[in-house]
Amino acid sequence: MVEEVISEEEVPVETGEGLPLTADERERIRLAVHAAEQHTNAEIVPMIVSRSGLYRDAQHRAGIILAVAALTILLTTEIFWLPWGWHASNAVWLVLATILAYGVGVWLGSLVPIVRLFTSTDRMHQKVRLRAERAFAQHAVSQTRERTGVLIMVSLLEHQIYVLPDQPLFPRVPMERWSLVVEAAVGRLKVGDVVGGLCRSIRTCGVLLAEVCPGRPNDNPDELPNELVQEP
Helix, strand or coil, X not given: CEEEECCCCCCCCCCCCCCCCCXXXXXXXXXXXXXXXXXXXXXXXXXXXXXCCCCHHHHHHHHHHHHHHHHHHHHHCHHHHCCCCCCHXXXXXXXXXXXXXXXXXXXXXXXXXXXXXXXXXXHHHHHHHHHHHHHHHHCCCCCCCCCCEEEEEEECCCCXXXXXXXXXXXXXXXXXXXXXXXXXXXXXXXXCCHHHHHHHHXXXXXXXXXXXXXXXCCECCCCCCCCCEEEC
């Protein structure tokens, strides 16, 4: 399993609602997979996801911070909004204002910049890894004749690319060779070219797999679809 942060800065691609791809862009990815698999009996599955986790803890933290800030401001400025002195009904308004502030904070905590602000890199790594492992099983990447499937997943919110080969490939390919598959994409991903970066990664993966899993003449079936898998 290989993962790498694309950039510590914001990658200029749309990461909130997923990346809208044209039919031509999807075809570019399909053709890249088809070409990469011509000289190997391995199978490559490309995938783009909007995010790998919901990060509800980020929403909770943003809600608490905004609620505490609102309550603090109200209490320290009570002289302006309580000219007739303190009485019991004021507590109700304070509670309601705090709850409202918490709700607004929870909503803000669902936005991509806030999620990234309140979520550690390690936690995002963990979420991307879990999403890739789940996708590997859901899309039957391991269901090839010789178990030579490879998932290449770009997770947009986290700015990460994750390469997950099937277990039998681990002893055949050193970890640093898989890192080359990741590095091939990073340059294009940093400038917002997700499709170009993914295609480069696919090509590099194809060259690597052709060395360790060369295709056999008249015995190289296309066992998995070449189309891009795209999910929220």
